[in-house]
Amino acid sequence: GDSVTQMEGPVTLSEEAFLTINCTYTATGYPSLFWYVQYPGEGLQLLLKATKADDKGSNKGFEATYRKETTSFHLEKGSVQVSDSAVYFCALSDITSGTYKYIFGTGTRLKVLA
Amino acid sequence: DAMVIQNPRYQVTQFGKPVTLSCSQTLNHNVMYWYQQKSSQAPKLLFHYYDKDFNNEADTPDNFQSRRPNTSFCFLDIRSPGLGDAAMYLCATSSFGRGETQYFGPGTRLLVL
Numbered sequence: 001g002d003s004v005t006q007m008e009g010p011v012t013l014s015e016e017a018f019l020t021i022n023c024t025y026t027a028t029g030y031p032s033l034f035w036y037v038q039y040p041g042e043g044l045q046l047l048l049k050a051t052k053a054d055d056k057g058s059n060k061g062f063e064a065t066y067r068k069e070t071t072s073f074h075l076e077k078g079s080v081q082v083s084d085s086a087v088y089f090c091a092l093s094d095i096t097s098g099t100y101k102y103i104f105g106t107g108t109r110l111k112v113l114a
Numbered sequence: 115d116a117m118v119i120q121n122p123r124y125q126v127t128q129f130g131k132p133v134t135l136s137c138s139q140t141l142n143h144n145v146m147y148w149y150q151q152k153s154s155q156a157p158k159l160l161f162h163y164y165d166k167d168f169n170n171e172a173d174t175p176d177n178f179q180s181r182r183p184n185t186s187f188c189f190l191d192i193r194s195p196g197l198g199d200a201a202m203y204l205c206a207t208s209s210f211g212r213g214e215t216q217y218f219g220p221g222t223r224l225l226v227l
Contacts, residue, residue, distance in 0.1 A: 032212060032213035034215070034216075036218075041221075042221070043118075043204055043219050044204070044206075044218040045218065046215050046216070046217075049213065049215060051212065089156065089157075093213065093214070093216075095212070099145075099162070099164055099169060100210065100211070100214065101159065102147075102159070105156060106155060
């Protein structure tokens with residue numbers, strides 16, 4: 001079945017450091033890819049998404065490019081802030097038995113220090 | 115603002131005492147999902163509705179039931195909560211289609227005493 005693998009956390013960075021969180025996927029079809037962010041005690045919020053190969057999703061300085069050849073969707077940000085501290089989930093959406101299911105990675109906790 | 119609302123935010127119940135969590139949406143989405151999340155792990159899909167069609171995940175315990183009386187509302191019933199059911203329960207909605215975004219509510223944190 002479909003699956004998402006993302007790098008283990010926690011990731012601890014100093015403010016203004018460069019961030020990369022790796023995400024790879026396996027899918028039988030042609031999935032759409034997402035990054036969601038979860039702040040403490042809250043639900044998940046969409047950060048960015050991409051629906052076809054070579055698409056780049058971007059939002060709030062975060063970027064990720066849909067790489068079909070390497071089945072990857074790595075999240076990057078050039079300069080992190082303390083307010084970026086959260087848990088980040090990579091996810092895919094693919095049609096299964098006539099319905100779209102969303103499969104999440106295990107999450108990567110990011111802690112940014114001032 | 116259009117949104118997904120979950121009530122209550124925190125729910126305390128006793129071992130074996132039935133509990134109902136509610137979710138409502140103003141997005142008019144035809145798909146609604148219930149997830150269980152423990153300790154910032156990946157959300158685990160329990161079931162989802164496509165309109166009124168109910169889709170149960172194979173590994174969802176029989177202890178968990180759901181109702182969707184109309185497009186806007188969806189309920190999660192836990193018939194006999196055990197200590198292992200303590201978790202965050204997330205409701206999400208989406209339109210049906212490729213690449214559609216899921217919109218999540220803030221979650222209900224369930225504590226079982």
